[in-house]
Amino acid sequence: MNSITLYILLIASLAAFACAIPGTFLVLRGVSLMSDAISHAILPGIVLMFFLVHQLDSPLLIFGAALAGVATVVCTEMIIYTRCLRKDAAIGIVFPLFFSVGVILISQFARNVHLDTDMVLLGELAFAPFNCVIVDGVNYGPIALWLMGVIVVLNLSFVFLFYKELKLITFDYEYARVIGYRPLAVYYGLMFIASITTVGAFDAVGAIVVVALMITPAATARLVSARLLPVLIMSCLTGVVSALSGYAFAQWADVSIAGAIAFMSGLLFSIAFLLDRTLPYGLK
Amino acid sequence: MSELITNFTFITVLLGVSILGISSGILGVFALLRDQSLLGDAISHAMLPGIACAFLLTHSKNPLILLGGGAIAGCIGALLIPYITRHTVIKKDAALGMVLAVFFGIGLMLMTCIQKKSIANQAILNKFLFGDASTLLRSDVYLMAGLAAIILFLVWLFWKELLLTTFDPLFAKTSGFNVQRIEQLLIGLLICAIAIGLQTVGVVLMSSMIVAPAAAARQWTSSLRLMAKLSAFFGVCAAVSGCIVSSLFNRIPTGPAVVIALSIIVLFSLLGAPHRGIVWNRVRT
Numbered sequence: 001m002n003s004i005t006l007y008i009l010l011i012a013s014l015a016a017f018a019c020a021i022p023g024t025f026l027v028l029r030g031v032s033l034m035s036d037a038i039s040h041a042i043l044p045g046i047v048l049m050f051f052l053v054h055q056l057d058s059p060l061l062i063f064g065a066a067l068a069g070v071a072t073v074v075c076t077e078m079i080i081y082t083r084c085l086r087k088d089a090a091i092g093i094v095f096p097l098f099f100s101v102g103v104i105l106i107s108q109f110a111r112n113v114h115l116d117t118d119m120v121l122l123g124e125l126a127f128a129p130f131n132c133v134i135v136d137g138v139n140y141g142p143i144a145l146w147l148m149g150v151i152v153v154l155n156l157s158f159v160f161l162f163y164k165e166l167k168l169i170t171f172d173y174e175y176a177r178v179i180g181y182r183p184l185a186v187y188y189g190l191m192f193i194a195s196i197t198t199v200g201a202f203d204a205v206g207a208i209v210v211v212a213l214m215i216t217p218a219a220t221a222r223l224v225s226a227r228l229l230p231v232l233i234m235s236c237l238t239g240v241v242s243a244l245s246g247y248a249f250a251q252w253a254d255v256s257i258a259g260a261i262a263f264m265s266g267l268l269f270s271i272a273f274l275l276d277r278t279l280p281y282g283l284k
Numbered sequence: 285m286s287e288l289i290t291n292f293t294f295i296t297v298l299l300g301v302s303i304l305g306i307s308s309g310i311l312g313v314f315a316l317l318r319d320q321s322l323l324g325d326a327i328s329h330a331m332l333p334g335i336a337c338a339f340l341l342t343h344s345k346n347p348l349i350l351l352g353g354g355a356i357a358g359c360i361g362a363l364l365i366p367y368i369t370r371h372t373v374i375k376k377d378a379a380l381g382m383v384l385a386v387f388f389g390i391g392l393m394l395m396t397c398i399q400k401k402s403i404a405n406q407a408i409l410n411k412f413l414f415g416d417a418s419t420l421l422r423s424d425v426y427l428m429a430g431l432a433a434i435i436l437f438l439v440w441l442f443w444k445e446l447l448l449t450t451f452d453p454l455f456a457k458t459s460g461f462n463v464q465r466i467e468q469l470l471i472g473l474l475i476c477a478i479a480i481g482l483q484t485v486g487v488v489l490m491s492s493m494i495v496a497p498a499a500a501a502r503q504w505t506s507s508l509r510l511m512a513k514l515s516a517f518f519g520v521c522a523a524v525s526g527c528i529v530s531s532l533f534n535r536i537p538t539g540p541a542v543v544i545a546l547s548i549i550v551l552f553s554l555l556g557a558p559h560r561g562i563v564w565n566r567v568r569t
Contacts (some may be wrong), residue, residue: 088321096492097547176341212385255393262389
């Protein structure tokens with residue numbers, strides 16, 4: 001195994017691990033499609049930040065993208081709050097609008113830059129190891145690896161610090177509000193974490209596979225357990241297994257790594273689903 | 285402006301996008317009222333592996349064959365969602381998201397197979413992914429018109445059943461209607477509408493084409509018949525204004541322009557509609 005393969009495996013595993021953490025809470029809370037919305041809506045954030053800094057590999061782009069992700073959540077929640085539309089409808093209107101704004105901005109002002117919708121939607125893991133952090137001529141490894149590492153630490157510390165609060169707003173939002181836990185603040189914190197994770201991971205695996213890594217491992221884990229901590233751990237493990245087996249499958253069949261990771265996560269869910277259906281007492 | 289009206293390409297694009305506006309507008313009403321707004325989004329993503337498979341098997345560029353393959357995959361995806369929610373503890377949103385992302389991932393894998401075989405034909409798939417209204421041909425528009433005619437006819441034919449199962453599925457069931465069959469009919473119709481939209485606005489923006497006109501229409505009326513008409517009207521309005529904007533201003537793609545026009549209509553409806561609108565409620569209280 002050469003260092004390129006090792007880097008790809010590490011980046012993919014870290015991305016899967018990072019996605020599974022907010023993904024679990026999104027799935028349990030019943031708002032998993034917010035990850036779909038965020039992953040599309042970050043496009044205008046990236047483009048606008050690019051106009052400010054004129055650099056494609058600046059960390060500020062990620063900050064801009066995360067802000068756009070949070071803006072999507074805020075807009076969606078505002079529409080739901082008016083009671084004029086339900087959650088799904090609000091999501092389905094807001095993220096295409098953000099995406100459209102991004103596409104138009106690119107087509108108007110950034111024609112000559114390597115910044116296109118393909119890149120955001122599909123991603124390419126195979127190129128990630130070649131974009132390295134080089135300080136004073138010393139190579140410190142791929143940017144994507146550092147980025148995903150930081151995001152994993154961030155996600156883990158967020159869950160560690162706010163575990164009680166997250167648990168409460170996930171299962172009994174109203175109770176959390178009544179006893180003064182500020183559930184909205186925790187919810188937006190979670191969404192900010194989800195945005196940052198989406199942004200960090202989309203560069204490597206593409207926006208739509210991020211959705212697969214957020215939702216599918218958590219759903220698989222949910223079939224196995226009904227307790228929060230086991231679901232959280234199982235979901236991280238399942239995510240990493242999907243990433244590793246997806247890479248192996250992609251190498252074997254010579255296909256897109258990102259696609260194979262999504263496929264593997266689906267396959268793991270199918271296996272869990274079939275076991276749950278056929279075993280006499282289910283998986284739990 | 286008068287130059288536009290006589291321009292053959294402009295008329296073709298305008299016709300295509302308007303047909304999309306009408307058909308997705310009418311179906312969106314049912315999707316919205318049944319709280320299945322994002323089903324269209326899932327189906328449109330799930331169609332990708334079918335399109336890629338059809339291309340791999342037949343090497344044909346005929347949109348009818350490609351969309352046919354896509355329709356089969358979309359159907360499988362759409363039927364998997366209720367299957368998962370019925371048999372497990374997984375909620376609807378997670379099942380929907382999984383189908384969307386996993387099918388799309390499979391589609392990506394198949395796309396890389398196509399890329400290895402032929403570079404030149406890859407463009408045809410990009411067209412389905414991101415949509416490009418400016419490349420619509422007259423033959424495409426005829427196909428879209430045919431699909432739209434089927435949709436309108438079936439909605440007209442099954443109006444009573446659709447109405448009943450949307451508002452009171454339990455009563456529909458006890459009255460002897462096959463609720464599941466009607467649901468499948470609606471999925472089939474949605475797939476037709478998405479097939480119309482894929483070449484025009486692409487996978488991502490399809491969600492807005494289905495949800496937004498219906499969401500705007502919902503604010504103005506509580507009658508299903510009127511809501512469907514209004515929704516189709518909003519769809520056409522957005523289509524026409526989007527097409528005009530994109531041809532007047534250089535380099536603005538049609539799909540995003542239509543979606544932004546739709547969003548403006550939704551915003552205006554949310555704010556200004558009588559009885560439900562935000563401004564109305566502010567003034568009254």
